[in-house]
Amino acid sequence: EAGVAQSPRYKIIEKRQSVAFWCNPISGHATLYWYQQILGQGPKLLIQFQNNGVVDDSQLPKDRFSAERLKGVDSTLKIQPAKLEDSAVYLCASSLFPRRGTWGEQFFGPGTRLTVL
């Protein structure tokens, strides 16, 4: 079974430029997550999708970050314009549909390391 795919693996941009990350979840996984992992910290959830709808985007800086999941499969995360503090690893994860009383194991992709100069 193929895992969560992300691209690119590395990206270097100047501040105020735009950047986009792509994620392809595990086939059949209805739930998709984007996390930001700043160096020396644990991942922080940015946004959670259920199929193509947003479930939780409370920690997404909406003035510069946007995300979409068209057709409930692939997802893109965009930053426009980027700031120095956006330098981080952006992790995508997916899980089966979590139901009350159960838990949905999240499977993580390899991440995209973003450096903003």
Add this chain to the structure above:
Amino acid sequence: AQTVTQSQPEMSVQEAETVTLSCTYDTSENNYYLFWYKQPPSRQMILVIRQEAYKQQNATENRFSVNFQKAAKSFSLKISDSQLGDTAMYFCAFMKQSGAGSYQLTFGKGTKLSVIP
């Protein structure tokens, strides 16, 4: 809001020895899940072990076991017979359902474990 604290930024252990990583958390919830994730230098986050809060029995997975103390809000990970491949960042994480199907993982800052030959 939930918080997860890992008080040991770095630890080392001799190969074949046993090591314990500490984690404490703060929540007012009664039903939740706790996890330990491993993140090797390649950055792919992998689930090591999980614990349901309603279960009194400590979870075990081969060489990995936890000591779950619900009243003390403590969740430590014990790695027995440490192997070189155990070298990685280890993250403690908390999860509960928070409205509208959101299953947010809250991570600690991680413990960097080095297994020494």
